[in-house]
Amino acid sequence: MPSSTLNPLLEGKPPEPLLVVISGPSGxxxxxxxxxxxxxxxxFHFVVTATSRPIRPGETDGYDYHFVSTERFxxxxxxxxxxEWAVVYGQYKGIPKFEVRQAxxxxxxxxxxxxxxxxxxxxxxxxxxxxxxxxxASPEELRRRLALxxxxxxxxxxxxxxxxxxxxxxxxxxxxxxxxxxxxxxEAVGEIRAIITxxxxxxxxxxxRL
Amino acid sequence: MPSSTLNPLLEGKPPEPLLVVISGPSGxxxxxxxxxxxxxxxxFHFVVTATSRPIRPGETDGYDYHFVSTERFxxxxxxxxxxEWAVVYGQYKGIPKFEVRQAxxxxxxxxxxxxxxxxxxxxxxxxxxxxxxxxxASPEELRRRLALxxxxxxxxxxxxxxxxxxxxxxxxxxxxxxxxxxxxxxEAVGEIRAIITxxxxxxxxxxxRL
Numbered sequence: 001m002p003s004s005t006l007n008p009l010l011e012g013k014p015p016e017p018l019l020v021v022i023s024g025p026s027g028x029x030x031x032x033x034x035x036x037x038x039x040x041x042x043x044f045h046f047v048v049t050a051t052s053r054p055i056r057p058g059e060t061d062g063y064d065y066h067f068v069s070t071e072r073f074x075x076x077x078x079x080x081x082x083x084e085w086a087v088v089y090g091q092y093k094g095i096p097k098f099e100v101r102q103a104x105x106x107x108x109x110x111x112x113x114x115x116x117x118x119x120x121x122x123x124x125x126x127x128x129x130x131x132x133x134x135x136x137a138s139p140e141e142l143r144r145r146l147a148l149x150x151x152x153x154x155x156x157x158x159x160x161x162x163x164x165x166x167x168x169x170x171x172x173x174x175x176x177x178x179x180x181x182x183x184x185x186x187e188a189v190g191e192i193r194a195i196i197t198x199x200x201x202x203x204x205x206x207x208x209r210l
Numbered sequence: 211m212p213s214s215t216l217n218p219l220l221e222g223k224p225p226e227p228l229l230v231v232i233s234g235p236s237g238x239x240x241x242x243x244x245x246x247x248x249x250x251x252x253x254f255h256f257v258v259t260a261t262s263r264p265i266r267p268g269e270t271d272g273y274d275y276h277f278v279s280t281e282r283f284x285x286x287x288x289x290x291x292x293x294e295w296a297v298v299y300g301q302y303k304g305i306p307k308f309e310v311r312q313a314x315x316x317x318x319x320x321x322x323x324x325x326x327x328x329x330x331x332x333x334x335x336x337x338x339x340x341x342x343x344x345x346x347a348s349p350e351e352l353r354r355r356l357a358l359x360x361x362x363x364x365x366x367x368x369x370x371x372x373x374x375x376x377x378x379x380x381x382x383x384x385x386x387x388x389x390x391x392x393x394x395x396x397e398a399v400g401e402i403r404a405i406i407t408x409x410x411x412x413x414x415x416x417x418x419r420l
Contacts, residue, residue, distance in 0.1 A: 006382070007387050009345075010345060010381065010387060012347065133413065137222065171216070171413055172216070172414075174413050175413060176408065176411040176413060177411055177412075178411055191407060191408075191411055193404070194403070194405075194407035194408045194411075195404075195407075195411060197404035197405075198401075198404045198409070201342075201386040201387055201401055201405060202386060202387075203343065203381055203385060
């Protein structure tokens with residue numbers, strides 16, 4: 001929520017860091033968008049999610065995800081080391097508290113990638129975050145994208161598409177929608193960049209308190 | 211105000227046109243910013259203000275302003291041809307209704323340049339417009355800028371600075387603040403572009419009804 005404190009820019013000071021939540025249906029391309037943002041050296045801290053799912057070819061531990069064992073993940077849950085966690089398609093995913101707090105304290109913007117259910121939890125915990133919903137240009141494009149990934153079986157793809165239809169309805173709880181059109185990744189990334197720039201210009205900026 | 215209608219982007223349609231109001235204290239550089247936006251061929255319709263003040267060297271009638279006689283301006287007021295008008299430093303300035311309606315009907319975003327008092331009037335008439343406040347980096351910079359312009363006498367500059375101090379307080383009625391720092395015009399223009407891009411991504415877009 002906007003606060004009643006004027007933008008520090010008006011006193012020649014840097015704006016407060018933002019907490020940016022990027023979500024959207026499974027398979028919409030959240031990972032591709034975040035990877036591209038990192039390639040372009042956006043000056044943000046990307047919070048690396050912890051997961052118990054197996055590492056995929058081309059992924060790097062500690063960069064794409066913190067890949068941990070199921071046992072270690074359950075320990076993190078017990079010891080309340082996670083800001084938010086969920087079971088996603090039979091695997092744990094969660095956001096280490098340490099990561100987020102360290103990043104915010106450093107004064108940099110924080111970008112989180114999270115599934116739609118997780119975003120709903122975060123909205124309750126941090127309503128003043130910037131919620132961006134990444135949407136496919138069409139359901140057909142989402143199917144093609146999932147098929148291309150080749151990590152899901154056809155039955156899994158069907159299940160994900162059914163879930164995606166429900167997830168799309170959750171867009172109403174978000175601030176912004178960005179379409180991730182096939183072959184137009186940089187357009188989506190540019191729109192996310194614009195949203196972040198614009199949010200820093202608000203006369204009454206959002207103030208994140210986690 | 212955001213409406214309850216979802217962004218047409220979600221149905222593969224173009225977003226509704228925006229009405230963007232760029233205001234700020236006298237001398238902050240509103241004209242420079244708009245001229246630069248036009249040089250960069252931003253895809254917006256710029257509403258040309260009508261004024262009774264004399265044309266300055268380098269200005270073009272119908273581009274910088276519609277320069278009209280005092281008699282003609284008073285006729286426009288009488289015949290309600292103006293969306294908003296005011297006496298600014300002894301000269302009439304106003305926004306021809308025809309200009310705005312024609313542009314909105316064409317489906318293009320509309321950008322208006324207006325002084326702070328005029329923006330307050332527009333906010334009552336079109337609260338769903340995007341209100342951007344252009345601010346100087348400091349009062350000193352504003353004084354330098356006014357002195358450089360060489361169209362005002364020292365007494366006029368002092369009067370404008372006194373007014374500017376009051377105008378700065380009106381920032382609280384705006385959505386966004388953009389600093390127009392000396393020698394960093396393109397940064398201000400880029401921030402305005404980002405704001406317009408971001409506004410088009412709102413899940414519930416503003417819907418302008420004039």
